[in-house]
Amino acid sequence: MHRALTSVFIAGLIAAPVTAALAADGPDITIYHARDNALFQPGQGAVDSGYAMVREQRRVGFEKGTQDLVVGSLPDYLEPEAISLHFSGRHVRVLAQRVLLATGGNDALLGQIGKPVSILGANGQVLVKGQLERVDRNGTLVIGGDVFGPTVVRHYSAVKLISGEAGTGSRLQVRLQADAGGHAEATLSYPTHGLGWRAAYTGTLQPGARCRMRLTAEASIANRSGRDWQDADIKLFAGQPNIQSRYSGPRPMMAGTVSRALPVQQSIDAYRMYTLPGRVNLPDNSVTLTPLYAPDTLDCEREWVFQTGSAWTPPQPITEPSRHANPVSAPVIGELRFTAPKTLPAGIMRVLAAAPDGSLQFIGQDNVPDTSRKTPVSLTLGNAFDLHATRTRTHFQYDKANDRIDEAFQVQLSNAGDTPRTISVIQHPDRWSQWTLTSSSIKPARQDANTLVFEVDVPAHGSATLDYALQYQWTPVTPSGASR
Numbered sequence: 001m002h003r004a005l006t007s008v009f010i011a012g013l014i015a016a017p018v019t020a021a022l023a024a025d026g027p028d029i030t031i032y033h034a035r036d037n038a039l040f041q042p043g044q045g046a047v048d049s050g051y052a053m054v055r056e057q058r059r060v061g062f063e064k065g066t067q068d069l070v071v072g073s074l075p076d077y078l079e080p081e082a083i084s085l086h087f088s089g090r091h092v093r094v095l096a097q098r099v100l101l102a103t104g105g106n107d108a109l110l111g112q113i114g115k116p117v118s119i120l121g122a123n124g125q126v127l128v129k130g131q132l133e134r135v136d137r138n139g140t141l142v143i144g145g146d147v148f149g150p151t152v153v154r155h156y157s158a159v160k161l162i163s164g165e166a167g168t169g170s171r172l173q174v175r176l177q178a179d180a181g182g183h184a185e186a187t188l189s190y191p192t193h194g195l196g197w198r199a200a201y202t203g204t205l206q207p208g209a210r211c212r213m214r215l216t217a218e219a220s221i222a223n224r225s226g227r228d229w230q231d232a233d234i235k236l237f238a239g240q241p242n243i244q245s246r247y248s249g250p251r252p253m254m255a256g257t258v259s260r261a262l263p264v265q266q267s268i269d270a271y272r273m274y275t276l277p278g279r280v281n282l283p284d285n286s287v288t289l290t291p292l293y294a295p296d297t298l299d300c301e302r303e304w305v306f307q308t309g310s311a312w313t314p315p316q317p318i319t320e321p322s323r324h325a326n327p328v329s330a331p332v333i334g335e336l337r338f339t340a341p342k343t344l345p346a347g348i349m350r351v352l353a354a355a356p357d358g359s360l361q362f363i364g365q366d367n368v369p370d371t372s373r374k375t376p377v378s379l380t381l382g383n384a385f386d387l388h389a390t391r392t393r394t395h396f397q398y399d400k401a402n403d404r405i406d407e408a409f410q411v412q413l414s415n416a417g418d419t420p421r422t423i424s425v426i427q428h429p430d431r432w433s434q435w436t437l438t439s440s441s442i443k444p445a446r447q448d449a450n451t452l453v454f455e456v457d458v459p460a461h462g463s464a465t466l467d468y469a470l471q472y473q474w475t476p477v478t479p480s481g482a483s484r
Contacts, residue, residue, distance in 0.1 A: 026231030034196025050196025076226030083190035194225030199347025239271035331383035386417035440468035
């Protein structure tokens with residue numbers, strides 16, 4: 001049978017001198033803002049998401065002369081061209097390096113390439129010994145040969161490792177030149193995918209007639225990199241520098257939390273960075289939450305919107321009577337507006353409201369863009385259940401001789417809820433750019449070149465009606481381009 005991730009890897013009892021790079025202190029990781037929701041969701045999702053810069057201190061043991069070093073415990077999704085191992089002193093030099101990228105279920109054997117192994121059968125018998133030369137995705141192994149050539153092994157039960165360590169993820173092979181044997185501190189730096197963060201906001205509407213909201217802001221940090229990160233110093237980078245991602249693949253997700261202390265905020269170039277307090281553990285396949293700001297209570301505004309059409313200017317007057325001939329029923333959309341009390345990095349805001357029994361219930365969510373302090377934020381929470389609206393055309397006349405159209409509408413609104421509502425009816429005169437509101441049962445609250453907004457009060461368990469009429473007028477153009 002083929003063996004991949006389910007193979008049993010047995011560390012050998014025979015000690016052999018090997019060159020190894022062991023982690024010293026915890027890593028320093030700068031995690032960039034992620035726009036892909038798949039990074040934070042369970043089930044199928046692209047791993048070609050997120051971006052982070054990692055700096056690690058590794059204590060390296062070496063001998064005098066030229067030798068090969070294998071650096072393990074790396075994430076799956078490295079950028080090979082950008083990885084660097086640097087020694088501060090001049091007595092150790094890096095001559096060349098090679099990145100062995102993760103290949104899936106056989107990652108645990110990548111670090112053993114070039115080392116002696118024993119391949120065991122189902123009864124524990126040794127099938128073949130020799131140097132591991134290649135590991136294929138389907139579990140096939142190539143063992144270095146003697147005068148008869150290499151051996152290809154497809155059916156085996158376990159691999160006995162004579163030296164080194166078993167582990168998943170990518171590995172770095174480095175050729176060193178050392179003037180003398182000993183140990184030295186080296187800085188390993190590289191970018192990786194599979195790490196990303198975004199802001200997670202919760203707005204809890206406060207009871208009472210006045211719109212007030214308690215806003216909490218947290219950072220949601222996803223680790224789908226194929227590696228656990230222990231005792232890491234974390235910096236969260238806010239903004240959208242241009243990043244080219246490379247890798248993809250599915251990963252599951254679990255959740256976690258860290259200290260509730262607040263991060264330190266700093267500006268860097270035209271971006272913003274949050275340094276988390278203390279060291280943080282980020283287990284693989286996890287999403288970790290940590291506060292961005294202390295909770296804040298602020299004023300807000302609720303609005304319910306009925307809108308038909310869109311603002312645009314046709315290239316010529318639209319005279320067809322069939323346009324707007326049929327009644328239009330569209331949902332009444334619930335919206336929430338507030339002014340950002342602080343700089344808000346992009347993320348998702350979930351809004352909660354109290355039920356009659358006092359429990360908090362979810363009433364909608366929307367994306368928050370990167371927002372500066374004191375900048376308005378508008379969120380669309382969803383379709384209202386108790387509010388309904390229909391627009392019906394009540395009059396149409398096209399006066400071709402005078403290049404004029406008269407058109408009238410009626411908007412019927414109903415409210416099945418226990419609370420009176422004010423519905424913003426947004427209409428767009430869209431037959432031509434030159435138009436006039438000739439009459440309306442309610443004076444418009446706002447009006448511009450292509451939009452009319454009416455604020456209509458609808459009582460609880462009641463209804464309301466809005467009537468308005470438009471007139472379009474234009475000057476025809478002769479074939480030569482001169483006005484008639």
